[in-house]
Amino acid sequence: MFTWANFFSQVFNGLALGALLALISSGLTIIYGTLGVLNLAHGAMFMMGGYAGYVAYDATGSFIVAVAAGALFLLVVGVALERGVIRHFYHRPHEDQLLVTFGLSIVMVEVVRLIFSSLSKTVPAPAMLSGITSLGITFYPTYRIAVVGIVAVALLVLYFVLYRTRLGMIVRAGIEDSEMVDSLGINVDRIFMVVFGIGAMAAGFAGIVNAPIVSLTPDVGEAILVQTFVVVVIGGVGSFPGAVLGGLIAGEIISITSMIDPAYAYIMLFAAMTLVLVLRPYGLLGVRGRE
Amino acid sequence: MSANSHSRRDFLRQAVATGAGLGALSTGLTPFMAMPVWAKDEPPIGTWPGGSQGNSVGIGAAVPRTGTYAVQGEDELKGWQLAVEHINSGNDLLKKFSPKTSKGVLGKEVKLYVADSAAKPNQAVQAEQGFITQNKIVLMTGSTSSAVAVALNKLAQREKVLYVTGISGSNDTTGKDCVRYGFRQNFFGQTAAAAIAPVLVKQFGKNKKVAYMTPDYTYGHTVTKAVQDATKADGWTTVTNQVSPLGAPDFSSYLLNIANSGADLLINVNWGHDAVLSIQQAKQFGVLDKMKLVVPYQVPFLARETGGLMQGVYAATDYWWTIEDKYPLAKAFNAEFEKKYGYKPEWGAANAYVSFAHWARMVEAAGTFYPPAVIKEYEKGETIPSLVGDVNYRPEDHQCIRPVIIVKGKMQKDMKNKEDFYDIVEIIPGKGLMQKPDEFGCKLGEYT
Numbered sequence: 001m002f003t004w005a006n007f008f009s010q011v012f013n014g015l016a017l018g019a020l021l022a023l024i025s026s027g028l029t030i031i032y033g034t035l036g037v038l039n040l041a042h043g044a045m046f047m048m049g050g051y052a053g054y055v056a057y058d059a060t061g062s063f064i065v066a067v068a069a070g071a072l073f074l075l076v077v078g079v080a081l082e083r084g085v086i087r088h089f090y091h092r093p094h095e096d097q098l099l100v101t102f103g104l105s106i107v108m109v110e111v112v113r114l115i116f117s118s119l120s121k122t123v124p125a126p127a128m129l130s131g132i133t134s135l136g137i138t139f140y141p142t143y144r145i146a147v148v149g150i151v152a153v154a155l156l157v158l159y160f161v162l163y164r165t166r167l168g169m170i171v172r173a174g175i176e177d178s179e180m181v182d183s184l185g186i187n188v189d190r191i192f193m194v195v196f197g198i199g200a201m202a203a204g205f206a207g208i209v210n211a212p213i214v215s216l217t218p219d220v221g222e223a224i225l226v227q228t229f230v231v232v233v234i235g236g237v238g239s240f241p242g243a244v245l246g247g248l249i250a251g252e253i254i255s256i257t258s259m260i261d262p263a264y265a266y267i268m269l270f271a272a273m274t275l276v277l278v279l280r281p282y283g284l285l286g287v288r289g290r291e
Numbered sequence: 292m293s294a295n296s297h298s299r300r301d302f303l304r305q306a307v308a309t310g311a312g313l314g315a316l317s318t319g320l321t322p323f324m325a326m327p328v329w330a331k332d333e334p335p336i337g338t339w340p341g342g343s344q345g346n347s348v349g350i351g352a353a354v355p356r357t358g359t360y361a362v363q364g365e366d367e368l369k370g371w372q373l374a375v376e377h378i379n380s381g382n383d384l385l386k387k388f389s390p391k392t393s394k395g396v397l398g399k400e401v402k403l404y405v406a407d408s409a410a411k412p413n414q415a416v417q418a419e420q421g422f423i424t425q426n427k428i429v430l431m432t433g434s435t436s437s438a439v440a441v442a443l444n445k446l447a448q449r450e451k452v453l454y455v456t457g458i459s460g461s462n463d464t465t466g467k468d469c470v471r472y473g474f475r476q477n478f479f480g481q482t483a484a485a486a487i488a489p490v491l492v493k494q495f496g497k498n499k500k501v502a503y504m505t506p507d508y509t510y511g512h513t514v515t516k517a518v519q520d521a522t523k524a525d526g527w528t529t530v531t532n533q534v535s536p537l538g539a540p541d542f543s544s545y546l547l548n549i550a551n552s553g554a555d556l557l558i559n560v561n562w563g564h565d566a567v568l569s570i571q572q573a574k575q576f577g578v579l580d581k582m583k584l585v586v587p588y589q590v591p592f593l594a595r596e597t598g599g600l601m602q603g604v605y606a607a608t609d610y611w612w613t614i615e616d617k618y619p620l621a622k623a624f625n626a627e628f629e630k631k632y633g634y635k636p637e638w639g640a641a642n643a644y645v646s647f648a649h650w651a652r653m654v655e656a657a658g659t660f661y662p663p664a665v666i667k668e669y670e671k672g673e674t675i676p677s678l679v680g681d682v683n684y685r686p687e688d689h690q691c692i693r694p695v696i697i698v699k700g701k702m703q704k705d706m707k708n709k710e711d712f713y714d715i716v717e718i719i720p721g722k723g724l725m726q727k728p729d730e731f732g733c734k735l736g737e738y739t
Contacts, residue, residue, distance in 0.1 A: 006551040118361035223540040258544035263534035
């Protein structure tokens with residue numbers, strides 16, 4: 001039964017869901033856009049961010065510390081992986097990159113399972129953000145509303161770094177033509193390490209911010225990874241604004257379709273992706289020819 | 292050629308029947324105890340006789356160790372492992388189920404091969420196919436998802452290798468997708484609904500508006516329909532049914548629809564981590580403050596994982612450890628299980644243990660691993676022990692007729708220990724709960 005109250009709550013829910021998807025996708029798209037590596041371990045990194053935050057929360061009881069821990073731990077993991085494994089794959093075929101990142105994701109997931117078992121773990125939302133808030137038309141979990149704000153700030157920071165700093169300029173130049181950047185005497189190698197670290201950090205940050213919403217299991221990244229790819233394909237591979245737009249579109253599709261027929265919510269998401277692939281293979285905000 | 296083999300088989304069968312009859316007359320043996328003679332002369336079938344000619348026999352388990360049902364899969368696996376250990380050591384508890392078991396089954400050590408199914412049918416079938424080809428297993432098990440159970444049913448019938456389900460709640464498993472080679476010990480949608488409906492109506496009254504959460508596959512659809520049918524007569528209506536994919540990463544949009552639906556009750560059929568997440572998020576969205584939660588097909592570890600959200604919630608289940616006050620075998624099983632694994636068994640483990648114990652009994656009674664002979668042993672429908680009192684397998688659809696237990700989540704203050712999550716409300720005998728054998732379209736198929 002259609003009601004306007006439900007419609008508006010679903011539109012808002014789509015925004016909240018989309019914001020989170022945008023944050024997770026941004027890390028993936030930055031890495032792919034710059035390094036050309038499709039990082040299948042992104043979901044596992046998202047999951048590890050949640051668990052790092054969980055450990056920190058368990059030890060300190062502070063959500064802020066948990067968020068910092070989730071993000072920083074993954075920055076370290078990201079840099080270590082880039083130096084130890086990923087950089088050896090920049091000049092190898094895409095299949096090799098897929099296989100190695102997929103393998104890494106299995107290792108990460110199973111190590112976490114070994115330590116924490118498959119039983120779910122919860123990180124509660126901070127006290128001031130727990131409970132339910134009335135939006136007039138509907139009630140909505142306070143923390144989820146806060147997440148929209150948190151994500152907006154995080155995306156703005158990422159935007160600032162990518163578009164308003166020298167580092168960002170080099171990164172974006174690297175996306176366009178890494179050989180040219182290299183020949184200009186810039187140490188592309190180090191930039192790549194930083195980019196992979198930032199991408200991993202974005203995944204870790206999203207993982208811990210998402211933790212109070214979902215209860216953690218070692219498999220939490222797997223389902224989200226699929227959606228993240230959809231977001232990136234819709235928005236345009238390698239495009240940061242595309243990830244944001246794609247995230248919001250995906251969130252709204254899931255939410256609004258579920259109101260009409262919940263069984264089709266995720267099917268419609270893939271239908272939309274297919275449509276984009278047919279009409280605009282490089283994504284809504286992607287640039288033709290960039291890979 | 293097949294005509295020849297048939298006529299040969301028919302001839303043998305008659306000869307054996309005659310011989311066995313004469314033998315029974317002269318020695319007092321029952322005809323079935325003469326089965327080994329009959330089986331020995333049969334042409335090879337499935338992995339028989341190759342799989343049971345050595346000193347050991349193999350069982351293949353395709354169980355989810357990753358994904359949405361991983362927690363429940365691990366619990367099941369422990370139940371199977373304990374059963375295998377007990378079969379091989381001739382443990383006293385196992386002998387209660389299978390008195391003839393001394394060491395191994397028919398004197399052969401049992402080996403358990405395990406593969407991760409991730410609750411995906413194709414992965415489970417691939418794993419079992421591998422075990423059949425490489426290890427010549429004599430029995431398959433697995434499933435914490437009815438989609439897997441149905442797929443393995445079909446594999447069992449095609450490969451002529453016996454299959455006992457793990458957890459499987461769909462009516463279809465012993466209904467329209469039943470097979471001659473498959474057997475189910477545990478309860479399922481129809482029995483769960485028939486058992487819990489009167490309790491719910493008594494508790495919450497007639498003419499209620501209900502919101503359902505249904506996972507989008509055979510288990511979800513059949514359980515939801517069964518509960519809808521069982522409560523229809525008392526005026527319960529469905530105001531919304533939120534169907535979601537297995538392993539959905541978020542339930543917010545479904546829960547908003549439910550929050551805005553005006554329902555009095557939320558009947559959540561989701562399972563595994565989907566149940567945990569949807570219940571936790573229902574709390575976050577204030578849904579649990581507006582309507583009462585019911586879980587018609589209880590999920591192992593759900594109370595533990597949802598941290599207090601199951602308090603006061605009604606659920607139908609296969610087994611809950613506190614029935615040990617009433618059933619001595621349950622008490623012995625709980626003790627053995629806890630000694631080995633350090634926690635009270637959940638129903639997945641109990642079902643796993645019992646289904647292996649029953650299989651061991653049937654093989655011992657048949658005196659052979661020859662699958663048709665073992666199947667016929669089950670099909671005698673004899674009353675046999677289980678953890679929930681005496682039960683029997685229905686020959687028409689291979690479903691075990693067993694009680695359903697209605698539990699209610701205990702309040703924190705009433706919990707006597709950290710695993711005392713539920714009160715037993717009622718233990719309802721299985722017979723009156725089950726549909727007629729042919730009601731869900733079961734046609735078992737051939738023996739050979």
